Amino acid sequence: MVESSVEHFLDILASKEPAPGGGAASALVGAVGAAFLSMVANLTVGKEKYKESEAMIEELLKKVSMFQKELTDLIEEDTNAFNKVSEVLKMPKNTEAEKAKRKEKMQEALKYATQVPVGIMEKTVEVLRLHERALGRTNQSALSDTGVSALCLKTALEGAWLNVKVNLTGITDKDFVKTQEEKAQKLLDEGTMLADKVYKAVLQGL
Amino acid sequence: MVESSVEHFLDILASKEPAPGGGAASALVGAVGAAFLSMVANLTVGKEKYKESEAMIEELLKKVSMFQKELTDLIEEDTNAFNKVSEVLKMPKNTEAEKAKRKEKMQEALKYATQVPVGIMEKTVEVLRLHERALGRTNQSALSDTGVSALCLKTALEGAWLNVKVNLTGITDKDFVKTQEEKAQKLLDEGTMLADKVYKAVLQGL
Numbered sequence: 001m002v003e004s005s006v007e008h009f010l011d012i013l014a015s016k017e018p019a020p021g022g023g024a025a026s027a028l029v030g031a032v033g034a035a036f037l038s039m040v041a042n043l044t045v046g047k048e049k050y051k052e053s054e055a056m057i058e059e060l061l062k063k064v065s066m067f068q069k070e071l072t073d074l075i076e077e078d079t080n081a082f083n084k085v086s087e088v089l090k091m092p093k094n095t096e097a098e099k100a101k102r103k104e105k106m107q108e109a110l111k112y113a114t115q116v117p118v119g120i121m122e123k124t125v126e127v128l129r130l131h132e133r134a135l136g137r138t139n140q141s142a143l144s145d146t147g148v149s150a151l152c153l154k155t156a157l158e159g160a161w162l163n164v165k166v167n168l169t170g171i172t173d174k175d176f177v178k179t180q181e182e183k184a185q186k187l188l189d190e191g192t193m194l195a196d197k198v199y200k201a202v203l204q205g206l
Numbered sequence: 207m208v209e210s211s212v213e214h215f216l217d218i219l220a221s222k223e224p225a226p227g228g229g230a231a232s233a234l235v236g237a238v239g240a241a242f243l244s245m246v247a248n249l250t251v252g253k254e255k256y257k258e259s260e261a262m263i264e265e266l267l268k269k270v271s272m273f274q275k276e277l278t279d280l281i282e283e284d285t286n287a288f289n290k291v292s293e294v295l296k297m298p299k300n301t302e303a304e305k306a307k308r309k310e311k312m313q314e315a316l317k318y319a320t321q322v323p324v325g326i327m328e329k330t331v332e333v334l335r336l337h338e339r340a341l342g343r344t345n346q347s348a349l350s351d352t353g354v355s356a357l358c359l360k361t362a363l364e365g366a367w368l369n370v371k372v373n374l375t376g377i378t379d380k381d382f383v384k385t386q387e388e389k390a391q392k393l394l395d396e397g398t399m400l401a402d403k404v405y406k407a408v409l410q411g412l
Contacts, residue, residue, distance in 0.1 A: 014241035016248035022354035035219035042222035148228035148365040155361040159354040166350040
């Protein structure tokens with residue numbers, strides 16, 4: 001899917017096919033956010049003015065391009081997770097045995113469809129931590145790009161969280177629900193705080 | 207550029223080439239938001255439960271796919287606008303005449319580079335108005351997708367606004383600055399209000 005053209009990808013999103021869904025779109029927007037932090041870092045490296053930060057920024061670049069790749073992979077993985085749920089919905093439910101099998105498979109599919117957007121949240125928070133560390137140490141002429149990156153990462157985080165929330169409503173394993181809910185809430189709180197901090201610093205600097 | 211694969215487009219964004227910049231990324235995220243509203247509408251049309259809204263949703267679909275197309279075009283247009291500024295930066299400035307010519311061309315280029323993100327803001331607000339009108343009248347099983355769409359449109363709006371702001375700082379024509387600033391602020395206020403309203407409704411419904 002990520003081999004499709006941007007134009008075609010948008011048309012697939014717009015179609016009545018429910019996949020790719022909100023998790024995949026969130027992963028894409030997160031990947032845009034990561035890519036944009038890379039651009040800002042790339043515009044910083046080699047500049048005399050930012051020589052002191054050079055080693056840190058080069059380290060950041062390695063990490064952020066890894067996260068960009070992982071978020072891009074999560075576009076596909078979320079779509080796979082979504083398709084697994086759709087497959088279970090097509091399973092027969094005529095006998096008690098079929099019903100039990102279908103129920104069991106649905107629980108598995110929903111757990112997977114929850115863990116993928118939790119993974120998207122983890123990656124966006126990782127990128128936001130790098131953002132915070134780089135604050136004030138990257139090329140100031142790319143300040144608005146830093147802001148756009150933080151905005152994208154926040155939307156990816158909140159969008160993935162909506163998908164965690166919606167999938168958890170169908171899961172009966174209370175321990176799993178509690179663990180994932182707490183994990184997602186922590187990521188949401190930390191990531192939102194970091195994104196808002198970066199955005200605020202950008203606004204003050206413009 | 208929008209003919210590139212998603213993967214390749216992300217790598218172009220991440221590179222040290224300053225274009226595509228924040229306006230283009232905002233237009234892309236806005237196009238994702240528009241595409242996602244289309245998906246939600248496509249998942250509503252033809253469903254017995256939403257028959258009353260059918261005509262309205264079909265009308266919305268036509269409009270939103272037009273806005274998706276326009277936002278996709280704005281990815282390229284913002285990059286063109288950015289490149290025009292870069293070209294002026296390369297103009298000679300040895301004589302007084304050259305300096306004056308360069309200054310004049312820079313003002314033109316910056317005005318264009320402001321108007322493109324203002325256009326991105328206009329389109330995202332148009333899509334958000336459609337969102338508000340469709341609230342509660344689209345397929346409720348795609349509620350989280352409605353939320354992701356609103357989040358993307360808000361980020362596109364705020365991201366484009368950062369780019370308006372940064373380009374306005376270099377423009378000497380006070381009337382132009384005042385007009386565009388007021389226009390952008392109005393769009394930001396209306397769009398933020400609409401996006402927050404949709405997102406809040408989604409959260410309550412999940």
